Amino acid sequence: MIGRLNHVAIAVPDLEAATATYRDTLGAKVSEQQPEPDHGVTVVFVELGNTKIELLHPLGEGSPIANFLKSNPAGGMHHVCYDVEDIIAARDKLKAEGARVLGDGEPKIGAHGNPVLFLHPKDFCGTLVELEQPEA
Numbered sequence: 001m002i003g004r005l006n007h008v009a010i011a012v013p014d015l016e017a018a019t020a021t022y023r024d025t026l027g028a029k030v031s032e033q034q035p036e037p038d039h040g041v042t043v044v045f046v047e048l049g050n051t052k053i054e055l056l057h058p059l060g061e062g063s064p065i066a067n068f069l070k071s072n073p074a075g076g077m078h079h080v081c082y083d084v085e086d087i088i089a090a091r092d093k094l095k096a097e098g099a100r101v102l103g104d105g106e107p108k109i110g111a112h113g114n115p116v117l118f119l120h121p122k123d124f125c126g127t128l129v130e131l132e133q134p135e136a
Contacts, residue, residue, distance in 0.1 A: 001084060001090055001093065002082040002083070002084060002090075002131070003082060003083035003084060003085065004050075004051070004082070004083050005050075005051045005080065005081070005082060005083075006051065006052070006081040006082060006083050006130075006132050006134070007045070007051055007052040007053060007054045007080075007081045008051070008052075008053055008054070008077065008079075008080050008081075009053075009054040009055075009056050009077070009078040009079045009080070009081065009130070010053060010054070010055055010056065010075060010076065010077055010078060011056045011057075011065050011068045011069055011072065011075050011076060011077075011078040012055050012056065012057055012075040013057075013069055013073060013074065013075050014057075015033060015042060015044060015055060015057035018044070018055045018057075018075070019033075019044050019055065022046045022053065022055070028046045028047065028048070028053075029046070029047040030044055030045065030046050030047070031043075031044055031045040031046075031047070032044070034111060035059055036059065036110075036111050037059060037060065038108065038109070039059075039064075039108075039110070039111070040058065040059050040060050040062055040063035040064055040065065040066075041056045041057060041058065041059050041063060041064075041065050041111075042056075042057045042058075042059045043055065043056055043057075043111050044057075045111075054081075054111070056078055065078070078128065079118070079127070079128035079129065079130050080127060080128075080129060080130070081116075081129075081130035081131070081132050082129065082130070082131055082132070083131075083132055083133070083134050084131045084132070084133055085133070086133065087107050087115045087116075087117060087131055087132075087133035088107070090117075090131055091105065091107075091117055091131075094119065098123070099119055099120070099123045099124075100119065100120035100122075100123055101117055101118070101119060101120075102117075102118040102119065102120060103117075103118065105117075107133070110130070110132060112132065112134070113135075114132050114133055114134055114135060115132070115133045116130055116131065116132045116133075117130070117131045118130050118131075119131065
């Protein structure tokens, strides 16, 4: 069901400093900051040859990343994202097998402009999992 690793997301308390670390220290290509108000985050994508790193920073008072950073003030890995061919079929199969889909269970449009869903970390070895259906 899952395809390639789409990205690993890292919550960061200082987006400019994290961007500089990846760009200047590690020599990676990084995107401009991209506000995602529907998700309560500002993101920067670190482009790698085979995947991406997504740097997440809180945007607004209700940001889920703000809550994550309260528990992890230095930041840290937030989630992993895998591609799926059909997000509705994947959701339905996972739910039938007892996995918990977060939110209302309906896909939302993610930072790449594609449908995404999140799966409860307690069902996946303590890791928050995002599923993304890339453009065909």
